[in-house]
Amino acid sequence: MTRRGVPDDDMPDSSSPAQWGIPPLGDGDLEALLARDPGDVTAPLRPVAEVLSALRAAPGPAELSGEELAMARFREATGRAGQRRRRLASHRARRPRRALPGLAFAPWVAAAAFLIVLAVGGVAAYTGRLPTPIQSLAHVVIAAPPAHHETRHRPPPHRTVSRTVHQANYPAARTPGPAAPGHELSGVCHAYQDAGWPGHSSPDANAFRHLIEVAGGADHVPGYCSAVTGRDAWPGPQPGPGQDNGTADGQLAPGQNGNPGPPAAPGAVGQGPNGQVANGQGSASQGVKGQNSAG
């Protein structure tokens, strides 16, 4: 420490390098010396570079003699860490746990899957899309529409017949098939069978006109609709639209105008034609029945 209280470290060098024949050393040279190999420095700095190189020299055996002690410490530390891990593992093993962590959610997943299957199955049952045995079971259990026997009574392909041709044998002339126009007209047929012909101003007049065309004539409508709906023909159908049959316009109740609407409640399905005509298969099978019974 100097008299002015300045540490010796911070005092200027007491001996000037120039005093010993050393040229002034720039900061850049010195900084490079700390990072470079001795070969890259200028001649005046080579002795210093040699010293620094000796400081970086490869270790001697004595500098590696303490390895065993360090490794013993390392083994102790890792052994303690291993014991901690084992204690933790045994603690976890003692706790009751499920076979798989994911199964914690299994009841919820199973319940959700069950509900989905139930919903899809219910919709399929009420729309009559299930296989015959299952549909029959659904019919008994939840009052779904009865199973049909499409495979045993496959209808012939729908034949398009010219509207101008009137055939004496109406079932042969017009028999609705699975994709026949009769399928589309089942609602109109129900309306016809329930209420007869509407008046001229009825919004359904065009639909009835179309029914007559499809059936091949007004005379064939009762038989055609019987085939479509599976019901007997209306006892007293009137000849056709344009003829007042005594039924007031708008007499057709909702649900009887051919709109199938949403799936009916279980208690209502099977009790009337609406549920049966709500899908194409049901009406097709009924159409086949009608054809067979007529033939």
Place this chain on the structure above:
Amino acid sequence: VLGEDFAATLAAARGGSESAFSVLWRDGNPALLRYLRVIAPDAAEDAAAETWVQVVRGLERFRGDEAAWRAWLFTTARRRVLDQARLRRRHPAEPLDEIQAAEVPSSPDAERLAMENLATEEAIALVSRLPRQQAEVILLRVVAGLDTEAVADLLGRSPGAVRVAAHRGLRRLATLLAEAGVTL
């Protein structure tokens, strides 16, 4: 310096691999000893051993690259030296001349070291003649391989002060070598 292998070696050592820890130790211990022989010549071996004990304990928690690893290693060593110095001040050791001759610790390793690594020993002896701060900065830059900022963090000084100390130390080394008539 392990370079690209450092990360994998460290990860393996943290996982309990003795061979990986041996690689870390063999890479770090010689530099650590050279640094400690300058700043704590009387207790370099003990300080190095205690440093590794601390490192082993904190190995699982360490995160960083090789530069951070070396900074941590030398910071730990320096703290051990400061702790030992504080302990000695509180509990002064007996004067050496009161110890029986048979109790004087012999150090065969030191003898072998002097024979096998003479150039390094001479270099350490020469740097030890520098003021403590200059010698420490030079060793941390050259032996530990730390940059100026890392040394400044370790010593709690500004990078400028570290740079000045390093340059002054090198100039003084040049002077010492010139005084000794060493030319290359």
